[in-house]
Each structure stands twice: as C-alpha cells, then as structure tokens.
Amino acid sequence: MTVVTEKQQSLAAADLNFATVGDYFQLLKPRVMSLVLFTGVVGLVLAPGHVHIATALTALLCIAVGAGASGALNMAYDADIDALMARTKFRPVPQGHLTAGDATAFGATLAVGAITVMALLVNYAAAALLAFTIAFYVFVYTMWLKRRTPQNIVIGGLAGALPPAIGWAAVTGSLAVPPLVLVVIIFLWTPPHFWALSLYRAEDYARARVPMLPVVSGKSETRKQIVLYTVLVVASGFAPFFLGFAGPLYLAVNAAIGLWFVVQALRVARERNTQTEPQARRLFGVSILYLFAVFAALLVEQAAGLSHLAPLGLG
Amino acid sequence: MNGDDEARARFERARRMRNYAIAGVLLFLVVLFFIMTMVRLGGHVAD
Numbered sequence: 001m002t003v004v005t006e007k008q009q010s011l012a013a014a015d016l017n018f019a020t021v022g023d024y025f026q027l028l029k030p031r032v033m034s035l036v037l038f039t040g041v042v043g044l045v046l047a048p049g050h051v052h053i054a055t056a057l058t059a060l061l062c063i064a065v066g067a068g069a070s071g072a073l074n075m076a077y078d079a080d081i082d083a084l085m086a087r088t089k090f091r092p093v094p095q096g097h098l099t100a101g102d103a104t105a106f107g108a109t110l111a112v113g114a115i116t117v118m119a120l121l122v123n124y125a126a127a128a129l130l131a132f133t134i135a136f137y138v139f140v141y142t143m144w145l146k147r148r149t150p151q152n153i154v155i156g157g158l159a160g161a162l163p164p165a166i167g168w169a170a171v172t173g174s175l176a177v178p179p180l181v182l183v184v185i186i187f188l189w190t191p192p193h194f195w196a197l198s199l200y201r202a203e204d205y206a207r208a209r210v211p212m213l214p215v216v217s218g219k220s221e222t223r224k225q226i227v228l229y230t231v232l233v234v235a236s237g238f239a240p241f242f243l244g245f246a247g248p249l250y251l252a253v254n255a256a257i258g259l260w261f262v263v264q265a266l267r268v269a270r271e272r273n274t275q276t277e278p279q280a281r282r283l284f285g286v287s288i289l290y291l292f293a294v295f296a297a298l299l300v301e302q303a304a305g306l307s308h309l310a311p312l313g314l315g
Numbered sequence: 316m317n318g319d320d321e322a323r324a325r326f327e328r329a330r331r332m333r334n335y336a337i338a339g340v341l342l343f344l345v346v347l348f349f350i351m352t353m354v355r356l357g358g359h360v361a362d
Contacts, residue, residue, distance in 0.1 A: 018325070018326055018329055019329065019333070020329045020332060020333070021329075021332045021333055021336045024333070024336070052354045054350050054351060054354045055351070055354060058347065058351060061347075117344075117347075121347070121348070121351045
C-alpha cells in the first residue's frame with residue numbers, strides 16, 4: 001500500500017498547475033490585443049455624440065479583455081497544433097505550464113466578464129457585437145474553419161475586423177456606414193497580412209496540417225492572392241475619403257503607404273528565395289504599418305478637427 | 316534546500332502571485348462599478 005503524503009500531493013498539484021501570472025498574460029496574445037484595441041479606439045473616437053471618459057475607457061477595457069479571452073480560448077483549443085509549430089510551441093499550454101482546461105476556464109471567464117461588463121456599464125449593442133466577435137473567433141474560425149479550409153483566415157478575419165464597430169456602438173448604441181467601412185478595410189487587410197506570415201512559416205503549417213493557402217494551393221498561388229487582396233485593401237482604403245468621413249491627410253497616407261504596401265506585395269510575387277522568404281517577412285511588417293498608419297491618420301484628423309464627422313464629446 | 320523544496324517554493328510563489336492578481340482584478344472591478352455608478356447617476360444623486 002502506498003502512502004501519499006500531503007507534501008507529495010501538493011507537489012503533484014504543482015506539476016500539473018505551475019502557471020505564473022506571466023503565463024496567463026501570454027494567453028491573452030498581448031500583441032494581437034494591442035492592434036485590436038487600437039482599431040477599437042478609432043471606431044470609438046470617430047463616433048458622433050457624447051460619452052463620459054469613464055464609459056469610453058470601460059468600453060475599451062472590455063474590447064481588450066474580449067480580445068484576450070478569444071486568444072486564451074484559441075490557445076486552449078489549438079494546443080495540439082501549437083506544439084508542432086516553431087512559432088507557437090513556447091506558448092504556455094504546449095509548454096505544460098497550464099492545462100487546456102485551465103486556459104479554457106480562464107478564457108471563458110474573461111469572455112463572460114467582458115460581455116457582462118460591456119452590457120451593464122456601456123450598452124447592449126456594444127455587448128452584443130463583442131459577444132458575436134468572440135463567438136465568431138472561437139467557434140467559426142478556431143474550431144471550424146482553421147483546420148478545414150485555406151479560406152480560414154479570409155472568413156475568420158471578420159472577428160478581427162469588428163472592433164471599430166464595437167467602439168462606434170459603445171458611443172452611439174448603433175451602427176453606421178463609417179465603422180462598417182473600417183470593418184471592410186481590416187477584413188480585406190487580414191489575408192495578405194497572414195498569408196505573408198504563412199509563406200515564411202509554410203513548413204510549420206504543413207507539419208501541423210493546418211491548411212493555409214501555401215500548404216494547400218502552393219506558394220505561387222498565395223503570391224497572386226496576396227497581390228489581389230493588397231490591391232483590394234488599398235483601393236477600399238480610399239472609401240473613407242470619398243464617403244466624406246476622412247480628409248486630405250488620410251488620403252495622402254493611404255495613397256503613400258498603400259503604394260508601398262502594393263509595391264511590397266509585388267516584390268513578394270516576384271520572390272525567388274523561397275526558403276527564407278525575405279520579401280514576405282518584410283510585407284508582414286509593412287502590412288502592420290499600413291493599418292496602423294491609416295487608422296492613425298483618421299485619429300489625427302478627428303483630433304485636429306479636419307474630419308467631416310462631428311467630434312466625439314468626452315465628459 | 317532539495318529539489319522538492321525548490322519546486323514547492325516556486326509553486327507557492329506562483330500561486331501567491333496569481334492570488335494577488337485575482338484580488339487586484341476584483342478590487343479593480345469594485346472601483347470600476349463604483350465609478351460607473353457615479354457617472355450614471357451624474358448630478359441626480361440627491362433626487
């Protein structure tokens with residue numbers, strides 16, 4: 001008969017559950033969260049009307065926590081494939097710092113908390129959009145599309161595109177054309193951004209059997225699709241100006257950095273070094289810069305009173 | 316200090332830090348709900 005001491009039980013528990021605060025923070029995908037938060041800020045600031053600063057900050061907190069919850073639930077479900085890929089194998093769940101169950105409980109708690117706080121302290125429209133965004137990312141993208149189709153990040157990109165609409169709804173309690181145009185821009189931006197990554201991580205995705213476009217259709221087809229979507233996103237980027245809610249600064253930024261984005265996509269299309277894919281790595285960075293720049297231009301115009309939209313009143 | 320003691324110390328430190336983090340989040344929520352209640356009541360507290 002084996003006698004299990006209290007100390008042994010405690011150590012067994014420690015082996016199973018040795019997660020630090022840092023591990024839980026990593027589950028939130030902080031870098032993704034920062035971009036989501038930034039686009040949410042733009043939607044909120046562009047919205048007409050008046051909102052108290054505390055309400056605005058609460059809405060942004062809920063958007064950030066909702067994004068983090070989505071990341072945690074994604075890491076819980078994808079722990080098996082994360083363990084196979086060099087880019088993701090050091091995440092807390094594949095490293096064994098916490099179990100998939102821990103990550104699920106953490107993510108679900110944050111998701112419910114963020115939606116509830118948004119509903120109670122901001123408004124129901126923003127809460128409903130946040131709930132839809134989290135559900136779409138977890139159930140549609142992570143659990144359904146990611147392992148089944150090379151269109152995974154095209155359709156799944158909707159979840160990452162919605163934060164400007166949530167920010168807008170937090171102020172107005174409804175939706176309108178401007179936030180939906182911003183959603184379309186991010187939606188079209190997502191494929192070239194992630195396909196650039198998948199070009200230089202193609203072996204990783206193949207090892208994990210994730211059907212990203214380079215794995216399923218080949219790198220040549222991926223390069224063509226990157227150029228197509230880059231042209232589409234830059235073209236759609238002119239819409240805010242022609243629809244009247246962006247000014248000349250935005251137009252100049254979209255034209256200049258959009259041109260750089262397209263040129264870089266064409267360089268990826270002509271890439272010969274298919275091992276290290278230096279142009280795709282560069283495109284990944286340029287794509288982030290493009291999105292940041294055009295959204296920052298909207299913010300600057302609004303702050304400077306150059307926008308045609310009524311300024312947001314912060315109490 | 317042997318290996319088991321070190322592992323136990325690390326585990327207890329991690330657990331303590333997690334508890335502080337949870338307490339911090341709960342305290343933050345209390346403050347947030349208080350502030351938002353004041354914001355929503357606005358100047359009508361005495362009505």
